[in-house]
Amino acid sequence: RFSGTFVGNAESTSPAAAPPPPAAAATLPAVPTIPVVPTVVGVPNTVAEGVLNPSEVKPPASGTRKARVLYDYEAADSTELALLADEMITVYSLPGMDPDWLIGERGNQKGKVPVTYLELLS
Numbered sequence: 001r002f003s004g005t006f007v008g009n010a011e012s013t014s015p016a017a018a019p020p021p022p023a024a025a026a027t028l029p030a031v032p033t034i035p036v037v038p039t040v041v042g043v044p045n046t047v048a049e050g051v052l053n054p055s056e057v058k059p060p061a062s063g064t065r066k067a068r069v070l071y072d073y074e075a076a077d078s079t080e081l082a083l084l085a086d087e088m089i090t091v092y093s094l095p096g097m098d099p100d101w102l103i104g105e106r107g108n109q110k111g112k113v114p115v116t117y118l119e120l121l122s
Contacts, residue, residue: 066121067121071085083113100116
């Protein structure tokens with residue numbers, strides 16, 4: 001059982017507990033950093049860096065699904081696929097791709113589509 005009273009020193013006078021002065025922190029040698037660029041074997045670097053060129057993307061050998069479009073979607077740029085409600089498209093994901101997006105195909109057109117606009121079927 002603990003008593004209701006705590007006796008202690010609120011301020012530490014130990015030099016080990018004191019943070020280093022700002023000048024001391026500035027004299028430490030800088031640690032170089034190496035930028036890391038994720039790459040995926042078999043996927044063009046443009047996809048791994050977040051830039052999608054739909055003409056360079058090949059669908060996976062397996063893992064494509066059919067999806068029904070729930071709402072109209074207007075493509076924001078040439079990497080996206082415009083959608084019309086109730087149409088059927090084929091969709092698939094690529095390694096390293098944002099999980100909120102899939103690659104959609106309609107005939108010979110392809111581009112990124114938002115998952116929230118789709119009902120995934122098969």
